[in-house]
Amino acid sequence: MTKIVAVYRTAYxxxxxxxxxxxxxxLKRYQPLVWCRDFHGSDNPQIKVKSVFADKPASVWRKVLFTFFGIAGFKDDVQLVHAHFGPDAAMILPLVKRSNLPLVVTFHGFDAQQSRWSMLKSKTISNWLFLLREKMIYRYASRIIAVSAYLRxxxxxxxxPPDxxxxxYIGVDTARFKVDSAARIPKRLVNVSxxxxxxxxxxILRALPQLIVQYPDLVLVQIGSGPDTRRLQQLAVELGVSEHVHWRGALPHEQVLAELRQASVYVHAARTDEKGxxxxxxxxxxxxxxxxxxVVATRSGGIPEAMLENHTGLLFEENDHAALAAQLDSLLSDGARLDFLAHNAREFVVSRFDINVQSAKLENIYDEIGS
Structure with missing residues (x-):
């Protein structure tokens, strides 16, 4: 009989x-059932999604009862619960404990990195709940998953508890993410952030002026949105590079994939902020x-685990735009080296991060809990 795992994400x-x-x-041996509080609609019929309110209206009162006490309007026959992000685990914990279900929690980033003081100052209810129930999560959960050794x-x-x-690593669908040499555009940088x-x-923007002098046809495609959009666009104007930056905004995943296939280099410049x-x-x-x-990326956090330095890409130190420009120049000026890294990049992901292999490993974790 196929076992059912309830995957909880507050907004999905x-x-x-x-x-x-x-x-x-x-997943092949486990049937996933997504539980969520706030459902934003899904066009994937292969994934079954269920509101914690079942077929009842998601009134403010019902949201309060679920958010703080885990009181839901349904009962499912599941074998275990897998919560993504620490605050989500804190929200589903009362329901899981009452149902005496095993719990797996995946931490993805901010939930393990941000200081408790930063979370407290965030004035976000889910963060406050996490701070209140963090130690209970560590005690109750059967397994805590970190998405990198750095996050561990x-x-x-x-x-x-280390034990x-x-x-x-989650991995990617290497059947969907394929090399398309015909789509590749020279001197095209892509960043998704x-x-x-x-x-x-x-x-990245500060690295562009000196690169554009040498590569007048250089283009940066930036995919994303957020509170700093206006500031970043203004910085591009001040640096005189706005005509070389294409701001795509937040895009559906299929369109992100199309942009990646056209890139000659992927660039990523994450750094440690004041919250950690x-x-x-x-x-x-x-x-x-x-x-x-x-890829050309910063030597920051778990990034070095997502690539092989000098084999699939290059690293530079946080905030060092001059070093970023130098690393990009070393690739853009050497087609043979660029091709070498590109070939290795694909093989690296296929051998280490294929989604089917990684999901099978996740199912082994589920098995250990259920045994």
Missing amino acids: PLPSEAFIPSQLLG ECLIRRGC KLIVH RHVDWKGIDT QTEAFGIALIEAQACGVP
Whole structure:
């Protein structure tokens, strides 16, 4: 009999979290059932989604009862629950405990990196709940998954028991992310990042002026949106590079894929912000490399785990736009080296991060819990 795993995400699906449905579709021996509080509509009929309110109206009162006490309007026959992100685990914990179900929690980044003081100041109810129930999560959960070895160390420093921690990379669908040499456009850089400080988009913009002198046809395609959009666009104007930057905004995953296939280099400049947050792993780097695109990225957080330095891409230090420009120049001026890294990039992802292989490993974790 196929076992059912309830995958909890408070808001589902989100455009920036395509890795969650990708992981679900990779499961073979477990049938995923997504539980969510706020359903944003899904066009994927292969994934069954259920509101925690069942068929009842999601009134303010019902949301309050569920958010704080885990009181839901349904009962499903599931074997275990897998919550994505620490605050989501805190929200579903009362329901899981009452149902005496095993719990797996995946931490993805901010939930393990941001200081408790930063979370407290965020004035976000889900963060406050997480702070209140964090130690209970560590005690109750059967397994805590970190998306990188870097994040595992962050969780240990927060007090998570090391014996419950496991590093598991989500991976990507290497059948969808393919090399398309005919689509490749020379001197085309792509970056996929939300417009927030720790993504370091300004570092990329500051690297452009000296590159454009040598490569007048250079273009940066920036995919994303956020609170810093206006500031970043104004910076591009001040630097005199606005005509070389194409701001695409937030795009559906299929369109992101199309942009990656056209890139000659993927660039990523994440850095550690004042809250302690940086890139926990960098799934966009994996997606780019799966398309045969070499990467140039900061030596920050879990990024070095998502690539092989000098084999699939190059690294530079946080905030060093001059070093970024030098690394990009070394690739753009050497077609043979660029091709070498591009070939290695695809093979690296296929061998280490194929979604079917990684999802099978996740099912082994489920098996250990259920045994």
